[in-house]
Amino acid sequence: MTMEREQFEIEVLPLRPQLLSLARCILTDATLDEDDVVQETMLKLWLMRDRLDQYQSVRAIAFVITRHLCYNMTKAKRNTNVALEEACYIATGQTPEEALLLQEENEQLLSLIASLPNAQKAILQMKHIEGLEVDEIARITGSSPDSIRMNLSRARKKIKELFSK
Numbered sequence: 001m002t003m004e005r006e007q008f009e010i011e012v013l014p015l016r017p018q019l020l021s022l023a024r025c026i027l028t029d030a031t032l033d034e035d036d037v038v039q040e041t042m043l044k045l046w047l048m049r050d051r052l053d054q055y056q057s058v059r060a061i062a063f064v065i066t067r068h069l070c071y072n073m074t075k076a077k078r079n080t081n082v083a084l085e086e087a088c089y090i091a092t093g094q095t096p097e098e099a100l101l102l103q104e105e106n107e108q109l110l111s112l113i114a115s116l117p118n119a120q121k122a123i124l125q126m127k128h129i130e131g132l133e134v135d136e137i138a139r140i141t142g143s144s145p146d147s148i149r150m151n152l153s154r155a156r157k158k159i160k161e162l163f164s165k
Contacts, residue, residue: 009139011058012045016142018059019066026070035143036119037073041066042141043122112162113155120155123148 019041023034044065045052055061113121126132126140134152138145 005136005140008046008049012042012062013139013142015059015062016042019062022063022066023070026067027074034070037066037069039141039143039147040069040118040122043119043126044069046126046140047122109159109163112159115162116155116158120151120158123151124155127152 016038019038020034023037027034027037041062045058045062052058052061113124116124123137123141126137127134132140134145134148137143138148141148
């Protein structure tokens, strides 16, 4: 059973201060941002909202995710474990050559999206695949709408830059 947005806001968003505290304890490097880790945790929880009822404690899974993200960030300063679900491709009235070119461009685009930082990747997915509005994404992640817009802009700019190469 999928967790609805309102239920998510009631059960998960109040955990944000505790998750920030945990991230601050683990991340000792000043260049690593605990807010990014907590935002990624919220995004992961949102993306797995249909499976959260399988766990005895949403709080416990949130802490585990945060801890793992902190350790991964400490090791690599960039985590690429979350794979973006492949977007559907529908070809209508195209020649086989056009269809093949479009498929190759889509594969290249998905590869470029997969190379983005997790927060940008998840925000891009929520905006363009799930069709959520910026305010909804901000509410889900506990971030400001300006932060979401900035991440979207950076992600789009990076994809455009890499795609044009």
